[in-house]
Amino acid sequence: MRIKACRKAHFNAAHRLYRKDWSDEKNTQIFGKCSNPKFHGHNYDLVVAVTGDVDPETGFLIDLKVLKQYIVEEVEEPFDHKNLNEEVEEFETLNPTAENIAIVIWNRLRQRITDRFDIEVTLYETPRNFVIYSGE
Amino acid sequence: MRIKACRKAHFNAAHRLYRKDWSDEKNTQIFGKCSNPKFHGHNYDLVVAVTGDVDPETGFLIDLKVLKQYIVEEVEEPFDHKNLNEEVEEFETLNPTAENIAIVIWNRLRQRITDRFDIEVTLYETPRNFVIYSGE
Amino acid sequence: MRIKACRKAHFNAAHRLYRKDWSDEKNTQIFGKCSNPKFHGHNYDLVVAVTGDVDPETGFLIDLKVLKQYIVEEVEEPFDHKNLNEEVEEFETLNPTAENIAIVIWNRLRQRITDRFDIEVTLYETPRNFVIYSGE
Amino acid sequence: MRIKACRKAHFNAAHRLYRKDWSDEKNTQIFGKCSNPKFHGHNYDLVVAVTGDVDPETGFLIDLKVLKQYIVEEVEEPFDHKNLNEEVEEFETLNPTAENIAIVIWNRLRQRITDRFDIEVTLYETPRNFVIYSGE
Amino acid sequence: MRIKACRKAHFNAAHRLYRKDWSDEKNTQIFGKCSNPKFHGHNYDLVVAVTGDVDPETGFLIDLKVLKQYIVEEVEEPFDHKNLNEEVEEFETLNPTAENIAIVIWNRLRQRITDRFDIEVTLYETPRNFVIYSGE
Amino acid sequence: MRIKACRKAHFNAAHRLYRKDWSDEKNTQIFGKCSNPKFHGHNYDLVVAVTGDVDPETGFLIDLKVLKQYIVEEVEEPFDHKNLNEEVEEFETLNPTAENIAIVIWNRLRQRITDRFDIEVTLYETPRNFVIYSGE
Numbered sequence: 001m002r003i004k005a006c007r008k009a010h011f012n013a014a015h016r017l018y019r020k021d022w023s024d025e026k027n028t029q030i031f032g033k034c035s036n037p038k039f040h041g042h043n044y045d046l047v048v049a050v051t052g053d054v055d056p057e058t059g060f061l062i063d064l065k066v067l068k069q070y071i072v073e074e075v076e077e078p079f080d081h082k083n084l085n086e087e088v089e090e091f092e093t094l095n096p097t098a099e100n101i102a103i104v105i106w107n108r109l110r111q112r113i114t115d116r117f118d119i120e121v122t123l124y125e126t127p128r129n130f131v132i133y134s135g136e
Numbered sequence: 137m138r139i140k141a142c143r144k145a146h147f148n149a150a151h152r153l154y155r156k157d158w159s160d161e162k163n164t165q166i167f168g169k170c171s172n173p174k175f176h177g178h179n180y181d182l183v184v185a186v187t188g189d190v191d192p193e194t195g196f197l198i199d200l201k202v203l204k205q206y207i208v209e210e211v212e213e214p215f216d217h218k219n220l221n222e223e224v225e226e227f228e229t230l231n232p233t234a235e236n237i238a239i240v241i242w243n244r245l246r247q248r249i250t251d252r253f254d255i256e257v258t259l260y261e262t263p264r265n266f267v268i269y270s271g272e
Numbered sequence: 273m274r275i276k277a278c279r280k281a282h283f284n285a286a287h288r289l290y291r292k293d294w295s296d297e298k299n300t301q302i303f304g305k306c307s308n309p310k311f312h313g314h315n316y317d318l319v320v321a322v323t324g325d326v327d328p329e330t331g332f333l334i335d336l337k338v339l340k341q342y343i344v345e346e347v348e349e350p351f352d353h354k355n356l357n358e359e360v361e362e363f364e365t366l367n368p369t370a371e372n373i374a375i376v377i378w379n380r381l382r383q384r385i386t387d388r389f390d391i392e393v394t395l396y397e398t399p400r401n402f403v404i405y406s407g408e
Numbered sequence: 409m410r411i412k413a414c415r416k417a418h419f420n421a422a423h424r425l426y427r428k429d430w431s432d433e434k435n436t437q438i439f440g441k442c443s444n445p446k447f448h449g450h451n452y453d454l455v456v457a458v459t460g461d462v463d464p465e466t467g468f469l470i471d472l473k474v475l476k477q478y479i480v481e482e483v484e485e486p487f488d489h490k491n492l493n494e495e496v497e498e499f500e501t502l503n504p505t506a507e508n509i510a511i512v513i514w515n516r517l518r519q520r521i522t523d524r525f526d527i528e529v530t531l532y533e534t535p536r537n538f539v540i541y542s543g544e
Numbered sequence: 545m546r547i548k549a550c551r552k553a554h555f556n557a558a559h560r561l562y563r564k565d566w567s568d569e570k571n572t573q574i575f576g577k578c579s580n581p582k583f584h585g586h587n588y589d590l591v592v593a594v595t596g597d598v599d600p601e602t603g604f605l606i607d608l609k610v611l612k613q614y615i616v617e618e619v620e621e622p623f624d625h626k627n628l629n630e631e632v633e634e635f636e637t638l639n640p641t642a643e644n645i646a647i648v649i650w651n652r653l654r655q656r657i658t659d660r661f662d663i664e665v666t667l668y669e670t671p672r673n674f675v676i677y678s679g680e
Numbered sequence: 681m682r683i684k685a686c687r688k689a690h691f692n693a694a695h696r697l698y699r700k701d702w703s704d705e706k707n708t709q710i711f712g713k714c715s716n717p718k719f720h721g722h723n724y725d726l727v728v729a730v731t732g733d734v735d736p737e738t739g740f741l742i743d744l745k746v747l748k749q750y751i752v753e754e755v756e757e758p759f760d761h762k763n764l765n766e767e768v769e770e771f772e773t774l775n776p777t778a779e780n781i782a783i784v785i786w787n788r789l790r791q792r793i794t795d796r797f798d799i800e801v802t803l804y805e806t807p808r809n810f811v812i813y814s815g816e
């Protein structure tokens with residue numbers, strides 16, 4: 001009985017697309033208005049999907065209250081109402097594109113969730129732009 | 137021309153998370169407020185996805201009016217405005233978690249839809265909690 | 273500078289449409305499957321709108337964190353994961369239609385929010401059925 | 409034939425709740441994490457409603473393509489992918505709460521739209537927090 | 545106890561913006577691609593709001609099943625999967641703008657719903673363009 | 681670092697389900713009201729997902745502004761505010777079911793996007809009916 005259980009969360013953050021080793025001109029040329037040095041921001045929506053076998057005793061794949069708590073600790077507390085470039089360790093040297101934010105979130109959750117479960121992270125930067133990462 | 141065709145439906149039902157072979161104390165300890173003996177309820181949203189080869193004559197995978205009718209007969213009529221624990225046969229002995237409800241729906245639809253098609257059931261218990269089952 | 277500030281919340285509850293002073297037959301005749309004696313349930317979505325003058329010092333009408341807390345105390349804690357008919361005092365003798373639930377919520381919040389502000393309650397029983405009450 | 413015609417738009421921006429004439433301590437005490445000095449951000453959703461008499465010749469209240477263009481010029485171009493506190497003139501001395509942003513947008517649009525029409529601005533800071541201003 | 549009760553519905557239809565007494569050139573000049581002579585179409589979403597006093601006996605303003613049925617008979621059956629210009633009587637001589645469609649729907653429902661109730665019609669032509677008419 | 685990046689778009693179009701080599705009677709018998717000879721229409725929502733390896737230099741899978749432009753050129757300009765049966769070349773001889781529209785869109789985009797990336801097209805004909813095609 002292999003099932004995928006999903007939990008939705010969200011956080012509001014500022015960021016800019018930016019590589020420190022590029023000039024401001026090159027950053028603007030490649031990333032356009034997304035590289036505004038004074039930052040812009042988003043309401044990020046996040047779906048974390050966990051796949052594995054249903055526990056026959058509880059009928060749960062995973063207690064979603066537990067998954068919710070992992071997301072609070074690994075994503076909402078460190079990311080919400082923050083400047084991703086300047087206040088989240090991983091983005092000191094990593095460009096906070098939606099792709100990279102999803103990979104960082106996946107890596108953080110991978111350390112909290114048993115290896116018996118696969119993890120998939122969907123990150124909406126806007127309702128029209130989103131990415132999906134599953135650690136492949 | 138392998139395609140996935142999807143139909144969304146919904147039903148409103150009462151339930152509680154509960155195992156008859158556990159004491160009320162143990163049910164509450166494991167399932168928290170979801171085990172309230174007087175029940176609570178949800179507007180369940182359901183997406184049924186059917187995957188197979190497009191019929192070159194009609195350009196349909198499956199006539200969605202037919203799929204809609206299967207969902208009415210197998211899910212909406214038996215589940216809508218019902219108490220899942222007390223009025224749906226499968227949950228007399230099975231805990232109606234989102235995972236188990238999705239599996240029950242999948243099993244009911246599997247008997248109606250040709251084996252040439254794969255089936256995937258996505259069940260939203262709330263907009264933030266949902267599960268996906270495809271019979272694996 | 274008169275403005276309306278709104279906060280969305282939600283709760284999941286069981287209910288049935290039912291008048292104690294009517295027979296089961298009459299309840300079923302008037303309320304149909306919504307009167308199922310074993311209950312059904314909903315994910316209720318709630319929007320509370322507060323209207324008044326913006327505070328020139330803070331730029332807030334009302335601190336939405338405060339409004340959120342009133343909603344938690346007056347609505348989410350007493351209503352969420354509950355059976356409205358059997359576990360919420362006001363519905364012991366009042367039929368929990370969407371209309372009446374909205375009026376009960378409005379009355380509860382009216383006691384917490386300053387009279388300088390008007391209050392409007394929108395209650396979604398389903399995404400297709402909702403009511404709006406403003407104390408008129 | 410008095411009608412309200414509405415157009416939805418959006419913009420992504422960074423901001424912090426902040427009064428220059430208050431200390432950082434007081435800003436944090438009143439505005440909490442919304443006053444983070446390194447900024448955070450939102451996907452703001454905007455609905456502009458214009459009310460007046462339908463033009464019997466065209467059957468339009470207002471050509472929504474024209475209203476869309478006003479919103480592009482007065483809101484999306486100056487606000488999108490910007491830091492509201494540092495890059496939008498009105499917020500140099502005004503705290504960019506949702507309330508104040510809605511009032512600023514209303515004032516900008518009021519100068520573009522004929523006085524025969526009333527204007528109402530709904531601004532969603534998040535899907536759960538929003539404000540409505542109509543110039544009263 | 546004055547309340548507003550709302551019911552959402554939808555229909556899919558083809559239309560073009562067009563006045564018979566104008567040349568094709570003038571229609572295109574005023575209405576742009578919306579006047580394409582071969583038609584285009586929309587999934588129209590409709591919210592019908594009815595305002596009045598709650599019935600103290602039932603706790604309903606209006607039985608929403610009854611309102612749903614009025615909408616089926618007056619809107620969905622005559623409009624759904626139809627060409628509004630060519631198959632709906634009112635639009636033989638009236639340009640089917642969102643404004644005019646809302647007014648036609650309001651007039652149809654006004655004949656079915658008791659004068660003790662006010663009616664308001666919200667019609668979404670797209671998620672970004674919508675109009676509201678209340679018979680004023 | 682294999683990731684899926686998604687972009688949402690939409691277009692409004694008229695269509696009818698129809699095979700030229702069948703009689704009107706047979707078309708109506710198989711396709712029902714969807715075969716109305718005077719057409720009906722939809723607001724189609726489209727999600728294009730592109731899967732491949734993240735570019736370590738930019739942190740992008742693909743610049744979504746570029747993907748957006750491909751969708752404008754290959755889908756929105758040729759399909760929006762058009763009659764699919766009469767104004768889109770591929771449907772001169774192909775029945776414009778949701779399945780076939782998704783396949784046509786996939787084929788158009790396949791010619792614009794590098795073979796290093798997989799493509800998946802999700803097409804919503806209505807919020808309740810949608811199909812997914814990935815070229816298998």
